Amino acid sequence: MAKSWEEINARIAAGEAVVVTAEEFAEIAAAEGVKGAAKRVDVVTTGTFGPMCSSGVMLNFGHSDPPIKMGRIWLNDVPAYGGLAAVDTYLGVTEPSETKGLEYGGAHVIEDLIRGKRVHLRATSYGTDCYPRTEIDTWVGLEDLNQAYFFNPRNAYQNYAVAVNSSDQPIYTYLGPLLPRFGNGTFCSAGALSPLLNDPTYRTIGVGTRAFVAGAPGYVAWQGTQHNPNQNRDEHGVPTGPAGTIAVIADLKQASPEFFSAATMTRYGVSSFVGIGIPIPVLDEDLAAQLALTDADLSATIFDYGVARRSRPALGQVTYAQLHGGAITVAGKRVPVGPISSLAKARAIAAELKRWVSERRWKLTEPYELLPQPGTQSTKPLEIRSEEAI
C-alpha cells in the first residue's frame, strides 16, 4: 500500500489529510500496527530544538548617502563578515562580542532583531570613487533591512553523541559542563521527534524540502556540512552517532523568538538554539516502520570528552529511553545524565507544523535532489601538511 506525494498533497488541499506528530504516530502504530498506521496517517510532523552552532544570517542594509563599501562591520560590537558586496553581510551565531565576550554574540544580535529591537551598526571602509564614505554609525532593525534570511550550513544533526568525562578535572564543552570521573553526562537530540531520525536514509528530506526554521517557513538548501551518511547504523538502519545534516534557508523576518534562542555554553562559546521541523509523508510501510520507532528503539553512542582528540574513545551505546530515564551506566558506574535539546520545544514545533499542514498552509515538497545516500561519502579529517609535502 503506497501513497504518492501527489495523493498526499491532494488530501492536504482537500482538508482530508490525517496529520499527526511523530510521537502520536508511534502510539498509533503500537495500537494498530505499522500497516494500519501507514494506511490511516498521511503526514507525520517532526521537530528539534537544540544548540546549532553552524547557523547565521545574510543581511542587506541598503545604501546610505553618501554610500559606503563596508569592509569591517559590527552589530552591537559583534563582528560580521565584510567580504561581500558593499552593504551585504553574513553574521554567524558563534561570533563573540568584542566588548562582552562570550556572554553576547552573533546569536544574541539575531535574537534581538527577531524580538523587534534595533541594533547598533558600525562599519569602516577604505573609501572608493563610487563609495566615498569611510565610516558609518547607525541603528537598524529587521524592518529597515532589505533582505534578512537565515543561511544555516549545518542544522538538525541526525543523532549525536552522549558526552561524559573520564578525566580528573571538570571540562567545559559545547555539550555543557562535564564533571570529572564520569560525574555526569549530557546528550543532544530530540530522539524519536528528530527530523532526520524519522527519515534515516533521506528518502523524503532532500534539497528543496520545505522546512520549519526558527518559526519561519524555509527550505532545505543543500546537504549540511559534515553530512556523514556512512555513520554506523543499527538493525533499523538508523545511525547510532552523528550522521546526516541539512543546510537550511528561511526568512528571518518571519522567524519567532519562541523558536530561536541565543545561548552561551560556558567557557566554550556562543551558540543558538534553532527550531527545525519537517513534515514527512507516509509514503509506504517501510517509511512508516521508521516513523514508528520510539526512544526505546533509538540509540546514541557514549564518547569520552575527557580525551581532547579528534577520535574520542567510545564507551558503549544507550537508548534515548535510557537517557530520558536520567541515568546511565558507564564503565560500571551510575552516571546521571541530562539533555541539552529541548523536548518541550521539539513537541511545540511538531504540533505547530501539524496545525499548519492540517490548515492547508503547508504542502509537502518532493526533494529536487536527494541528500548523499549511505555508502556515498564519509566525513574527511583535516591532515596537517607542510608546503613541501603537498
Next chain:
Amino acid sequence: MARRRLDLTFPPRQATKPITYHLVQDFHLVPNILRAQIQPGQQGRMLVEVTGKKEEIEAGVAFLEKEGLTVSAAASDIVLDEDRCVVCGLCTAVCKPGALTLGHERDTLAFEKDKCVYCEACVLACPRRAVTLTF
C-alpha cells in the same frame, strides 16, 4: 531561634582550630554543612547553615572572622527566569543534589528548594542565563 546561611572562605593557610566544633561548643550553634571544599594549602570554601540564638550567631561570625575566614551571607534563593528558559534540561545534568529535575514527560522543569545546596552549577551551566542567585 534564628537561622542564617553563611558562605565561608578559608585562606590557603587556614587557622588550625576546628571551627565547626567551636561554633557548637562555644556558641551553641547547630551547623548544617551544605557544601564544603577544603584542601591543605588551597583556598577553601564552606556553605553552612547555622541555627541558634541571634546574638550567638553574631558572636560566632565574629569568631570566624577573627580566625581569618571571610564570611558572607550565602545566596538565599535560586530564581528561574521562565521567559528566558527553553527547558533544555542542561541544568539538571549538573545539579548533583537533584534539586533541578525534568518532569515525567521531560518537558517541564521543577526546582525543589529543599534539596538545593547553592553550588551555583546551574547558574554557570544555563545556556540562556536564565538562572540567577538572589542575596
